[in-house]
Amino acid sequence: MTDEKLTAQLAPHLRLLAALRATGNVTRTAELLGIPQPTVSRRLAALSRALGAPLTVPAGRGVRLTRAAELLAEAAERALTAVDAGVRLAREEVEPGSGRVVLGFLHLLGRALVPELLRDYRAQVPDARFTLVQGSRQDMLDRLAAGELDLALLAPVPEEDERLGSVVLDEQPILLSVPAGHRLAGRSAVRVAELADEPFVLLEPGYGLRRITDDLCAAAGFAPTVAFEGQESDTVRGLVAAGLGVALLPLFEPGAPAGVAEVALTPPVTRTIGLAWRAGEPQPPAVRSFRDHVVTAYPRRINRRTK
Incomplete structure (x- = not known):
């Protein structure tokens, strides 16, 4: 079987491979995906035949992926991240007012700045949804780079990192x-x-x-x-x-x-306080809207650098 044909056969089952890698158990994988266990077993058997090698080996009461299956599962997880991002972009392009923003911030900024920004924005976009994540500055930078956050309120602003766009809001x-x-x-x-x-x-x-x-x-x-x-x-x-x-x-x-x-x-x-995001990547409309609101509406900004 050619690589192209194998890819076409594997593509519909990317989530199965990723879930099996995470659970190490066929039954829990079936529960996670909401499909019968025999269906999971049949799909794994079909994929093994297509690959020409087994995907799993017994491991205690569960299974573990073979080296070949691990490589496929790692690729599946990367592909699913990109697909999920694309689905989100497409959905929120249709309904930007109800989109979700994953906002990270330092503990200290949760006392006044974050509630102020969210209150003012929700007054304009009442259906906007937020997932709020708190942590240290380095934790926020790491999560932002990994794609776990859309935006991060940081102090000081990471102006030295060319991978990020940022705006200074306050000093x-x-x-x-x-x-x-x-x-x-x-x-x-x-x-x-x-x-x-x-x-x-x-x-x-x-x-x-x-x-x-x-x-x-x-x-x-x-x-x-x-x-x-x-x-x-x-x-x-x-x-x-x-x-x-x-x-x-x-x-x-x-x-x-x-x-x-x-x-x-x-x-x-x-020290500077500001908003940061990944530079050079398309942002969902909801994220773009909230970012633009912060950049234009925050009254004490002293300078900006956007990408």
Whole structure:
């Protein structure tokens, strides 16, 4: 059988191969696809005959794919990703107002920015649907590159990555947060070098604020002494309030929380907040519409770079 004929025979069963690879079990594959188990078995037997080699071998109470079947299943998963994206584009081209946007964002931005943007957009497009994903900056960048996200709200904006298009929405001051009774609490400004002997409460590696802190400390000639690491800035502030260390964090609005004093850095330090997406790829109408709304409607944007 020629490659073309084998491809034509395999194409209708891409999901079967991908599902079998994921489950390792014929019965669960049948349940996942919503077809009878004998149908799955017959299709696998027909594909094995067409390939000229078995696709599965017994493995305990289930099966595992042969090396040849693994290669086909990997190709099937890649092809299905492209097909699913095409189906979504076509469906939302017909009904853009009810399309879905998968939006990633940092935990910190979920307090005010994300609800504000969604509220304003849903007022204009009431049937718009969103899937919201939170995580670290690096996690958002990885998911965006992998196609798991349509858009991501990040800080700082990844302007150095040519694979991404982005727009800067805001510039946010970074301040020193210390316990209210700390020796630096009453200062008008503090140099980062003065913090060399302080214990730090930090976000985990992969977060934008962690990178900013590490870079500022390195530029001042020291590595921060890590007292605690967390995944949310609110947790970091709580640990600072408890007297467990200092932290470099964005300005807390409307004012510093109880037990925390915010002190300006000198020279001043800021970070950008913005929206990013994969460059050079067609976007579903719903994604394009929300992106354009953010770019044009957000009042504090300071500069933009789109692709």
